[in-house]
Amino acid sequence: MASNGHDNIQRINSSIELFPITVSILERIKRSPSSLLDLPIIFHTLVESLNLCGRKMGEAEPLLHFLFVSFPAQGHVNPLLRLAKRVAAKGPLVTFSTTLDSGRRIRAVANGSVTSDAETDSFPVGRGLLRFEFFDHGADPSDPNRDELNKLMFLLDSNGPGAIADLIRRQSDAGRPVSCVVNNPFLPWVLDVAADFSIPSAVLWVQSCAVFSTYFHYHHRLADFPNEQNPNVTVHLPGLPPLRPEDLPNFLMPSNPYKPLIKVILAQFQNMCKARWVFANSFEELERDTFKAMAELTPVNVIPVGPLVDAGEPQEIKIKADLWKPADHCLDWLDKRQPRSVVYVSAGSIVMLAADEMQELAFGLRNSGRPFIWVMRDNLREQLPEGFEKEIAREGRGLLVEWSPQEMVLAHPAISCFVSHCGWNSTLELIAAGVPVVAYPQWGDQIPDAKFLCDVYGVGVRLPSPPSRADVERCLALATDGPQADAMRRRAEEWRNVALASVAPGGSSNRNIERFVDEIRKWVANGGASAPAEALDCGIPVRA
Numbered sequence: 001m002a003s004n005g006h007d008n009i010q011r012i013n014s015s016i017e018l019f020p021i022t023v024s025i026l027e028r029i030k031r032s033p034s035s036l037l038d039l040p041i042i043f044h045t046l047v048e049s050l051n052l053c054g055r056k057m058g059e060a061e062p063l064l065h066f067l068f069v070s071f072p073a074q075g076h077v078n079p080l081l082r083l084a085k086r087v088a089a090k091g092p093l094v095t096f097s098t099t100l101d102s103g104r105r106i107r108a109v110a111n112g113s114v115t116s117d118a119e120t121d122s123f124p125v126g127r128g129l130l131r132f133e134f135f136d137h138g139a140d141p142s143d144p145n146r147d148e149l150n151k152l153m154f155l156l157d158s159n160g161p162g163a164i165a166d167l168i169r170r171q172s173d174a175g176r177p178v179s180c181v182v183n184n185p186f187l188p189w190v191l192d193v194a195a196d197f198s199i200p201s202a203v204l205w206v207q208s209c210a211v212f213s214t215y216f217h218y219h220h221r222l223a224d225f226p227n228e229q230n231p232n233v234t235v236h237l238p239g240l241p242p243l244r245p246e247d248l249p250n251f252l253m254p255s256n257p258y259k260p261l262i263k264v265i266l267a268q269f270q271n272m273c274k275a276r277w278v279f280a281n282s283f284e285e286l287e288r289d290t291f292k293a294m295a296e297l298t299p300v301n302v303i304p305v306g307p308l309v310d311a312g313e314p315q316e317i318k319i320k321a322d323l324w325k326p327a328d329h330c331l332d333w334l335d336k337r338q339p340r341s342v343v344y345v346s347a348g349s350i351v352m353l354a355a356d357e358m359q360e361l362a363f364g365l366r367n368s369g370r371p372f373i374w375v376m377r378d379n380l381r382e383q384l385p386e387g388f389e390k391e392i393a394r395e396g397r398g399l400l401v402e403w404s405p406q407e408m409v410l411a412h413p414a415i416s417c418f419v420s421h422c423g424w425n426s427t428l429e430l431i432a433a434g435v436p437v438v439a440y441p442q443w444g445d446q447i448p449d450a451k452f453l454c455d456v457y458g459v460g461v462r463l464p465s466p467p468s469r470a471d472v473e474r475c476l477a478l479a480t481d482g483p484q485a486d487a488m489r490r491r492a493e494e495w496r497n498v499a500l501a502s503v504a505p506g507g508s509s510n511r512n513i514e515r516f517v518d519e520i521r522k523w524v525a526n527g528g529a530s531a532p533a534e535a536l537d538c539g540i541p542v543r544a
Contacts (some may be wrong), residue, residue, distance in 0.1 A: 003230070004102050006528075007033070010174040010491050015244070019120055021033075022110040027500060032066050038242065043087075043385060046182075049329045052236075057148070059185050063092075063093070063176075064091070064092035064093065064128065064179045064180075064517070064520055064521055064524060065092060065093045065094075065095065065171060065176045065177060065178050065179050066084070066087055066088075066092050066093070066094045066095070066114045066121040066178070066179060066180050066181075066182060066520070067094075067095050067097065067167070067168065067178045067180070067182070068080055068081070068083070068084040068094060068095070068096045068097065068170070068181075068182045068183070069097050069098070069135075069181065069182070069183045069184075069187060069190050070096070070097070070166060070183070070184055070187075071098070071156075071183075071184055071185065071186040072098045072099040072101065072102035072147075072152070073349070073434075074323045074324070074349040074351070075183070075348070075349060075350070075423060075424075075425050076186070076321070076325070076330070077098060077106075077321050078103070078308075078321070078425055079184070079204065079206050079281045079306070079308040080096075080182070080183075080204055080536050081096055081205070081319070081320075081321050082308035082309065082310065083182070083204055083281075083305060083308055083458070083513075083529045084096045084130060084182075085125050085319060086308075086503075086513050087128070087182075087513060087516070087517060088125040088126060088128035088130045088512075089125050089126025089127065089128060089130060090126065090127065090128060090351075090513065090514060090517045091126070091127040091128045091517070092128050092179070092517060092520075093128060093129050093131070093176060094125075094128060094129070094130045094131070094478030095131050095132070095133050095171065095178075095399070095533065096130060096131070096132050096133075096321070097132070097133055097134055097135055097164075097167060098134060098135075098321075099134060099135060099136075099137045099139065099156075100134045100135060100136045100137070101137070101139045101141060101146065101313050102134070102323060103132070103134030103205055104141075105323045106132075106321045106322065106323065107322065109320075109322045109323065109325050110320065110321075110322070120488075123319050124431045128356060130319060132321075133167060133170075134163060135158070135160070135163035135166075135167055136163055137155045137156050137159045137163060138155050138158065138159040139147065139152075139155055148262070149260065149261065150260060153264060155241070156186075156187065156189075156316035157189060160187065160190075161187060161189050161192065161193050163191045165193050165197075166192060168181075168193070168197055169446070175231045177528075178197070178199055179200075179520050179523070179524050179528065180199060180200050180201065180202065180520045181193070181198070181199055181200075181201045181202075182201070182203070182204060182279075183201070183202075183203060183204070184203070184205075185203075185206060185265070185268050186203065186264055186268070187265050188268055188270065188271035188272075189271075190276040191203070191271050191272075191275055192271070192274065194274075195274055200276045200371060200523060201274065201275050201276060201277075202275055202277035202278070202279060202516070202522065203272060203275045203277070203278050204279045204280075204281065204305075205278060205279065205280045205281065205302065206281050206424065206425075207281070207445045208279045208282055208287065208290075208303070208424055208427075208445065208448070208449060208452070209282050209290045209291055209294065209302055210240055210287060210290050210447040210448055210452065211249065211424075211448055211449075212294070212302055213237055213239065213290055213293065213294055214235070214236075214237065214243070214248065214249065214252070214448065215249070215252075215265060215266065215269065216269060216294075216297075217235075217237055218252055218266075219266045219269040219270075220269070222297075223235055223236065223237055225252055226245045226248070226252070226253055226254060227254055228254045231245065231254055231255075232245060232329060233245070233324070235248060238293035238296070239289035239291075239292060240289070240290060240293075241455075241456065243448070243451075246447070247447065247448055247451045248447065248448065249443075249444045249445055249447055249448060250443055250444065251265065251443070251444055251445060253464060258443070258444075260303040261444075266525075273299065277303060277375055277516060278301070278302050278303065278317070279302075279303050279304075279305045279516075280302045280303065280304050280305065280306065281305070281306040281307065281308045281377060281415065281424065281425075281428065282304045282305045282306045282428075282494075283304050283306050283307055283498070283499060283502035283503070283508060283509050284502065284508045284509070285498045285499075285502060285508065286431070286457075286495070286498070286499070287304070290303060303512050303516075304502075304508065304509050304512060305509050305512050305513050305516075306428060306502075306503070306509055307428040307429075307431065307432050307499050307503065307509075308428070309429050309432045309499075309501070310407050310409060311407060311411065311429075311432040311433065311499075322403070323349075324349075324402065324403035325402075325403060326403050326404055326405040326521060327402065327404055327405075328490075329397055330373055330401050330405075330409060331405065331408060331409070331412065332406055333373070333399050334373070334409065334414040334415070335414075337371055338412040338414065339414060340413070340414070340415070340416045340480070340517060341370065341371055341414055341416055342370070342371045342372060342373060342408055342412075342414045342415050342416055343365065343368070343370050343371070343372040343373075343416060343417055343418075343419060343476060343480070343483050344362070344373050344410065344415050344417070344418045344419070344435075345365070345372060345373065345374040345418075346374075346375035346404065346406065346418075346419075346420060346421070346426070347376075347420075347421040348421050348423045348425075348426060349441070351421045351442045351443070351446075352377075352380065353380075353442075354466075355383040356466065357466055358376075358380065358383040358384060359383070359384070359385055359466065360386050360466070360467050360468055360469045360471075360472065361419075361440045361467065361469075361472055362384050362385050363385065363469035363472075364467070364469040364470070364471070364472020364473050364476070365472065365476075366388070366391070366392070366398075367469060367472075368472070368473050368476045368477070369525045370476060370480065371397045371398065371415070372397070372398050372399070373399045373400075373401065373404065373409065374398065374399070374400050374401075375397075375401055375402070375403065375404050375406075376400060376401075376402070377402055378402050381400065406426070406429060407429050407432075407433070410430055410433035410435050411433050415433075415435055416436075416479075416480045417436045417437065417438055417476065417479040417480050417485075418430050418435050418436070418437050418438070419438040419440060419463070419476075420438070420439060420440065421440060421441055421442050421446050422437070422440070422441045422446040422447075422449040422450040423445070423449070423454060424445055424449055425448055427449045427453060428499070430456070430459075430492075431459070431492070431499050432496060432499045432500060434489070434492045434493040434495065434497075435492060435494065435498030436459050436460055436461075436479045436480075436485065436488040436489055437453050437454075437459060437460035437461075437479070437491050438460065438461055438463050438475045438476060438479050439453055439454055439460045439462050439463060440462075440463040440465065440467070441463065441465075443454045450462060457491065457495060458487070458488065458490040458491045459491050459495065460479070460488065461475050461478045461479050461484075461488075462475075463475045492505070493494045496502045
């Protein structure tokens with residue numbers, strides 16, 4: 001009987017706790033009928049509150065709200081959105097934000113399923129909820145040069161901090177205060193905004209841990225790098241193989257033609273100590289020695305949370321934010337091809353090959369006799385050999401598309417190998433798909449990525465630069481036929497299994513995401529903004 005009496009008291013206490021939440025929701029709807037647009041969020045709040053009311057008094061779990069802010073480029077949006085979905089799946093509410101300009105493009109590609117203005121769509125993800133709300137960085141939609149890097153960075157640096165501060169205030173006014181802010185590179189000021197609100201923050205590094213270590217050591221002068229006096233220095237970094245000048249991101253070379261870009265990249269490391277967490281889109285098993293070395297290099301502990309790819313995700317959380325419309329018909333085209341027969345070619349969303357490279361690649365693909373899908377912008381087709389497009393269409397041997405659902409293409413059984421620029425997103429996607437690579441890097445992190453794919457992970461061959469059509473034929477043969485191709489495919493399949501296991505329940509990256517959410521939950525439970533949001537110690541020993 002005593003137990004029943006105690007249970008009744010608990011039920012009464014739970015009802016008392018829930019009553020003001022219910023009243024608050026009803027008052028909000030009465031004040032502003034447009035609040036009905038947020039019904040999914042209201043419902044999420046109510047359900048979470050009901051769940052909490054079943055717990056003992058004093059153990060009520062706080063509601064969590066994560067704000068993810070992305071640089072407006074496809075290669076940045078994709079991994080941050082995937083991390084946002086994985087955080088939401090653990091139970092919190094997550095708001096994903098990038099520029100209003102990119103939001104309009106995302107909305108157009110998604111046929112309106114992702115809104116960009118005051119209306120905000122919400123999607124259930126696992127036990128949590130994901131919503132989109134974009135910020136205005138002051139770009140003129142009619143300006144054809146608004147995405148030029150210098151102009152974009154100026155607008156983001158000038159208008160972004162105020163816009164994100166306003167967004168954070170709007171969340172509090174709407175009854176969903178932000179518990180944590182997460183951003184990716186090229187937006188270092190987001191950490192300052194979070195600090196102004198006493199909100200803990202995190203950074204997602206969207207390249208490999210090896211590249212993070214390289215830039216980190218360069219920025220803090222912790223190792224010798226090539227310079228104008230000695231351009232042939234081999235770089236030795238803990239946890240990494242020796243890196244020759246041709247293995248390094250070319251942004252670090254004395255002859256670097258991209259001076260403004262390296263300044264933007266290194267600016268991240270000036271502000272990164274304001275973050276409580278630094279995450280990497282990688283997995284422990286892939287870069288174990290590098291993660292260990294960085295953990296020993298106080299103060300930066302880089303935490304793997306990847307691979308942030310769609311492979312292995314439940315269908316219900318495959319929410320996209322594409323800036324270009326994928327050509328889904330290429331999947332039907334693949335369905336009609338033999339297993340492991342098709343070459344997939346893509347240089348990503350930024351790289352543009354020179355006309356002579358396009359010509360040699362086209363002739364090499366044609367002469368190889370293998371069917372292929374080639375991703376290229378429509379305005380680049382004029383650089384193809386005369387009659388090439390009509391010839392491959394007539395023979396049904398090749399397909400040109402402006403953008404593709406890349407992960408679905410790589411996972412298709414008809415794919416034999418991937419001719420790739422080796423951007424990090426593509427690198428992780430081919431690893432997660434178990435597909436060998438013909439590596440053709442162009443700049444930046446693509447260069448060390450290609451080295452690791454071919455020389456360390458053993459899943460690729462390197463295409464010389466600039467390539468001849470004979471080089472293309474030879475590398476395609478090595479990656480698709482014979483003992484070397486078989487060995488690469490076996491290793492690729494092994495890496496695939498390890499990659500998917502790391503993000504599965506109980507996997508190394510999945511556990512790291514759970515710990516992150518739990519830390520924020522504890523921080524909020526201990527007083528939230530009234531408790532100190534610990535940052536990294538910036539006491540890094542710098543070489544003279």
